[in-house]
Amino acid sequence: MAAQNEFKVIGTSPVRPDGVDKVTGRAEFAADQTMSNAVVGKVLRSPHAHANIKSIDLTDARALPGVYAVICGADFPEAGGGDIGGEGGGSLKDVAQNVMARGKALYHGHAVAAVAAASNEAADAALAAIKVEYEALPPVLDVVKAMEDDSPLLDDQCFTKNLPETPDKPSNIAAVMNLVRGDVDEGFAEADEIIEQEYKIPMAHQGYIEPHACCATINEEGKATVWCSTQGPFEFRQMTAGICGMKLSQVRIVSSEIGGGFGGKTVVYLEPVAVMLSKHAGRPVKMTMTREEVFRATGPTSGTVVRVKVGAKKDGTLTAATAWLAYEAGAFAGAPMGPGAMTILAPYKIDNFKISAFDVLVNKPKVAAYRAPGAPQSMHAMESALDDMARKLGMDPLDLRMVNAAEEGTTAPYGAKFPVIGLKACLEAAKKHPNYTKKLNDGVGRGVAVGFWFNVGGESSAEAHVNEDGSVTVLEANPDIGGSRASMCLMAAETLGVPYESVKTYIGDTETSGWTMVTGGSRVTFATGMAVVQACEDIIAQCKARAASTWGVDESMVEWRDGEAVPAPGANIDVEPLTLADIAGKSAKTGGPILGRAALNAQGAGPSFSVNIAEVEVDKETGRTELLGFTAVQDAGRAIHKAYVEGQLQGGAAQGIGWALNEEYIFNADGVMENAGFLDYRIPVASDLPMIDTVVIEVPNPSHPYGVRGVGETPIVAPLAAVSNAVADAVGFRIADLPLSPPKVLEAIDSRA
Amino acid sequence: MAKVHVTTTVNSETVEFLCDPNQTLLDVLRDELGKTGTKEGCGTGDCGACSVTLDGRLVCSCLVLGVEAQGKAVGTVEGIANADGLHPIQQKFLENAALQCGICTPGLIVATKALLEKDPNPDEKTIRYWLAGNLCRCTGYDKIVRAVQDAAKDLAHPA
Numbered sequence: 046m047a048a049q050n051e052f053k054v055i056g057t058s059p060v061r062p063d064g065v066d067k068v069t070g071r072a073e074f075a076a077d078q079t080m081s082n083a084v085v086g087k088v089l090r091s092p093h094a095h096a097n098i099k100s101i102d103l104t105d106a107r108a109l110p111g112v113y114a115v116i117c118g119a120d121f122p123e124a125g126g127g128d129i130g131g132e133g134g135g136s137l138k139d140v141a142q143n144v145m146a147r148g149k150a151l152y153h154g155h156a157v158a159a160v161a162a163a164s165n166e167a168a169d170a171a172l173a174a175i176k177v178e179y180e181a182l183p184p185v186l187d188v189v190k191a192m193e194d195d196s197p198l199l200d201d202q203c204f205t206k207n208l209p210e211t212p213d214k215p216s217n218i219a220a221v222m223n224l225v226r227g228d229v230d231e232g233f234a235e236a237d238e239i240i241e242q243e244y245k246i247p248m249a250h251q252g253y254i255e256p257h258a259c260c261a262t263i264n265e266e267g268k269a270t271v272w273c274s275t276q277g278p279f280e281f282r283q284m285t286a287g288i289c290g291m292k293l294s295q296v297r298i299v300s301s302e303i304g305g306g307f308g309g310k311t312v313v314y315l316e317p318v319a320v321m322l323s324k325h326a327g328r329p330v331k332m333t334m335t336r337e338e339v340f341r342a343t344g345p346t347s348g349t350v351v352r353v354k355v356g357a358k359k360d361g362t363l364t365a366a367t368a369w370l371a372y373e374a375g376a377f378a379g380a381p382m383g384p385g386a387m388t389i390l391a392p393y394k395i396d397n398f399k400i401s402a403f404d405v406l407v408n409k410p411k412v413a414a415y416r417a418p419g420a421p422q423s424m425h426a427m428e429s430a431l432d433d434m435a436r437k438l439g440m441d442p443l444d445l446r447m448v449n450a451a452e453e454g455t456t457a458p459y460g461a462k463f464p465v466i467g468l469k470a471c472l473e474a475a476k477k478h479p480n481y482t483k484k485l486n487d488g489v490g491r492g493v494a495v496g497f498w499f500n501v502g503g504e505s506s507a508e509a510h511v512n513e514d515g516s517v518t519v520l521e522a523n524p525d526i527g528g529s530r531a532s533m534c535l536m537a538a539e540t541l542g543v544p545y546e547s548v549k550t551y552i553g554d555t556e557t558s559g560w561t562m563v564t565g566g567s568r569v570t571f572a573t574g575m576a577v578v579q580a581c582e583d584i585i586a587q588c589k590a591r592a593a594s595t596w597g598v599d600e601s602m603v604e605w606r607d608g609e610a611v612p613a614p615g616a617n618i619d620v621e622p623l624t625l626a627d628i629a630g631k632s633a634k635t636g637g638p639i640l641g642r643a644a645l646n647a648q649g650a651g652p653s654f655s656v657n658i659a660e661v662e663v664d665k666e667t668g669r670t671e672l673l674g675f676t677a678v679q680d681a682g683r684a685i686h687k688a689y690v691e692g693q694l695q696g697g698a699a700q701g702i703g704w705a706l707n708e709e710y711i712f713n714a715d716g717v718m719e720n721a722g723f724l725d726y727r728i729p730v731a732s733d734l735p736m737i738d739t740v741v742i743e744v745p746n747p748s749h750p751y752g753v754r755g756v757g758e759t760p761i762v763a764p765l766a767a768v769s770n771a772v773a774d775a776v777g778f779r780i781a782d783l784p785l786s787p788p789k790v791l792e793a794i795d796s797r798a
Numbered sequence: 799m800a801k802v803h804v805t806t807t808v809n810s811e812t813v814e815f816l817c818d819p820n821q822t823l824l825d826v827l828r829d830e831l832g833k834t835g836t837k838e839g840c841g842t843g844d845c846g847a848c849s850v851t852l853d854g855r856l857v858c859s860c861l862v863l864g865v866e867a868q869g870k871a872v873g874t875v876e877g878i879a880n881a882d883g884l885h886p887i888q889q890k891f892l893e894n895a896a897l898q899c900g901i902c903t904p905g906l907i908v909a910t911k912a913l914l915e916k917d918p919n920p921d922e923k924t925i926r927y928w929l930a931g932n933l934c935r936c937t938g939y940d941k942i943v944r945a946v947q948d949a950a951k952d953l954a955h956p957a
Contacts (some may be wrong), residue, residue: 061892061895063890064885067897067900068892068897068900068903068904069884070834070835070836070876070904072834072900074837074901076828076837076838077834185927251807252935253935254847254899254900254902254934254935255837255843256839298852303900304837304839304899304901304902305898306899307935333838336840336841336842336845352943385939400951441833544905579840675831688895689898690894691895692937692938692941694937695937695941696938699937699938722842723840724844728933729938730931731926731927731930731939731942732926733930734926734930734940736943758842
């Protein structure tokens with residue numbers, strides 16, 4: 046771990062530069078934006094989960110007073126093929142049809158038409174006047190039944206991808222993925238114990254508190270500007286332009302402050318609709334989703350059925366595993382079954398496995414990314430099975446994991462060789478943590494689980510401007526969801542050797558910043574951070590040149606130390622050091638303004654592991670689980686802003702805990718979500734949770750100048766199994782399915798009484 | 799629908815506005831008065847992002863009609879800091895990193911102020927139950943609860 050004084054500012058927890066605006070109500074989120082002359086945009090949504098759209102008649106709606114535009118799928122160009130970059134895309138054609146249905150409505154809440162009107166009332170009246178003729182079809186709601194040959198089909202042009210031979214019949218299975226190593230039959234024959242179990246988890250939503258909103262205007266030259274809440278302004282530009290049939294240069298995306306995303310704001314819903322409405326209305330159009338629309342018509346994560354079989358020897362060595370993973374894609378292909386398959390055994394050395402994963406269409410909302418997409422569901426299954434295995438073997442569950450733990454050089458199930466990783470360090474820290482070693486009271490259960498996420502790098506741009514007083518303005522383009530401006534300031538200040546307070550970071554838009562990939566994949570502090578560091582190194586190089594010319598010496602005789610140009614060791618020159626402010630103040634005379642820049646495609650993202658410890662008490666009369674304690678141990682590589690790293694661990698834990706205990710999409714037989722609000726889709730509230738203890742392990746990532754791995758996603762992976770394992774410990778048996786809501790737990794207890 | 803004339807005070811300033819009889823106080827604050835610090839997360843009283851005080855009582859402004867503000871005193875997040883600077887609650891939220899995305903923060907600050915005016919020294923359980931109506935999806939509440947505890951200490955014994 047880093048020595049205490051290795052860094053000046055990295056690892057501290059200063060107040061974020063955008064903080065004051067966010068505690069005073071000044072910060073402008075998506076719905077806080079208005080444009081002069083703007084009208085209200087609203088969407089008409091399908092009342093059927095599965096239906097042919099026979100006809101849409103917009104005539105009456107268009108004739109109403111105060112109505113500026115009424116559009117439907119036919120008003121958009123036919124979307125071409127091609128994939129969308131970033132994390133939340135898939136095919137552009139699918140996203141286009143998700144934004145506005147063409148021919149078929151594929152889930153309850155699917156957009157079928159939209160209006161722009163002078164007021165909410167006029168917009169509602171226009172929606173009511175649109176006549177849509179539907180032919181209702183049987184909804185496909187069960188992921189396993191959807192895979193059967195005789196299931197009704199969502200898309201008769203969907204032929205399963207990645208099969209050895211091209212299928213001749215369409216299917217709801219959009220794609221398969223297989224990962225195989227060794228011989229599982231031989232492996233199971235070597236096992237002393239085998240655990241086999243099926244685990245079901247329903248759809249769950251990211252649950253960001255800010256509903257999607259945008260304000261779009263298109264001028265007489267055909268140039269559109271869109272204010273919106275987005276994790277990826279450049280991906281939004283690509284999608285909006287593609288769906289509206291515009292050139293990239295005709296669309297400018299300006300990201301507002303973003304009120305949470307967790308992957309759910311990586312894909313467009315309203316933006317192309319608002320642009321198209323604005324085009325027809327000749328006015329800016331503002332659209333804001335209701336919470337109900339957010340639940341029904343934006344992308345939750347997949348409901349899953351995962352079947353696991355795992356074998357181990359008496360000493361705990363894993364000999365073989367099979368996994369069968371069915372992931373709901375919702376209405377269009379693109380379930381995160383790939384990462385589900387790739388993560389399920391990632392923490393372990395294992396010679397024999399066979400993993401098969403399926404991306405399955407069902408008449409539910411099209412899924413979007415949700416924090417470590419796909420991993421929480423698959424790892425919940427394996428980490429639960431390993432817990433049962435440890436119990437069967439009479440082993441400590443952390444010891445079982447340690448026996449098999451992956452380390453540097455281990456080949457991951459998905460083929461890559463792990464670089465230096467912190468799994469064993471996390472297991473060791475958990476094993477000796479007081480929350481693990483303390484004796485539990487009667488009736489209290491404890492559970493542990495391991496989490497993993499790859500983390501990604503990718504393309505980022507950054508500029509750093511030196512102001513004439515020596516202060517520094519950093520400009521980058523990743524919407525700041527969790528304090529990333531502060532992390533950028535810390536890395537810039539550390540690199541330049543200046544105080545944190547003298548650096549401010551601003552988020553540009555698609556026309557003021559260089560191309561930058563989405564805020565997602567736990568990539569911002571790693572990849573954009575790398576760009577910021579390089580931009581600051583560019584400044585240092587320029588400052589050394591300015592100092593050399595000021596002193597009339599060769600550049601090799603100048604060194605940059607603690608924010609100043611000083612003579613290099615051995616350089617025999619008698620000069621006073623020049624601070625950044627000194628150099629900046631005289632920059633006009635030494636060559637002009639000083640601007641550092643970097644644009645890169647960051648490689649070498651560091652895989653991140655975690656270990657969670659949950660402590661619960663289960664009320665045997667009501668089935669309610671009380672979470673008494675929770676400990677999140679995770680390898681951050683390097684914590685740039687310590688408190689915000691802890692915050693990622695705590696926030697991810699809370700989301701995973703909610704998923705484990707309460708959160709689920711409840712659909713009726715017609716495919717209508719019955720709990721589309723925060724009252725009935727119950728995310729954790731303050732009184733549901735204890736303090737969440739964190740242990741930040743730092744096994745630096747050699748590919749980042751300060752060792753960053755990325756921390757955003759791994760925290761949500763382990764809580765599902767950690768909580769489930771704690772409940773199993775408390776009640777004395779396994780409840781395989783989530784969420785462990787009171788009715789389900791009570792039923793399980795009663796059925797055994 | 800004829801609009802209704804309402805006279806009220808917002809953050810101690812007298813304010814007049816016209817609103818529809820069915821318009822919520824939240825929409826009035828945001829759309830008629832331009833005070834967008836108060837946020838809408840659900841519109842059904844479940845998330846607390848729109849928390850304001852009405853004659854000192856903590857309410858969800860999405861569940862109050864604009865016309866109900868007639869003759870009353872409305873307190874919003876915009877009224878918490880003053881010309882001298884941030885309120886200690888705001889300062890402690892910042893120092894404790896008690897916000898990540900920040901969309902729930904205005905509501906939490908209004909709710910915390912109402913709590914500490916009622917109970918200047920709340921224990922952890924009291925804080926958690928009082929804030930149970932304010933959803934935060936980013937932080938897991940740990941740092942929020944610590945910020946409230948810190949603010950209570952600071953208000954009792956100003957540094």
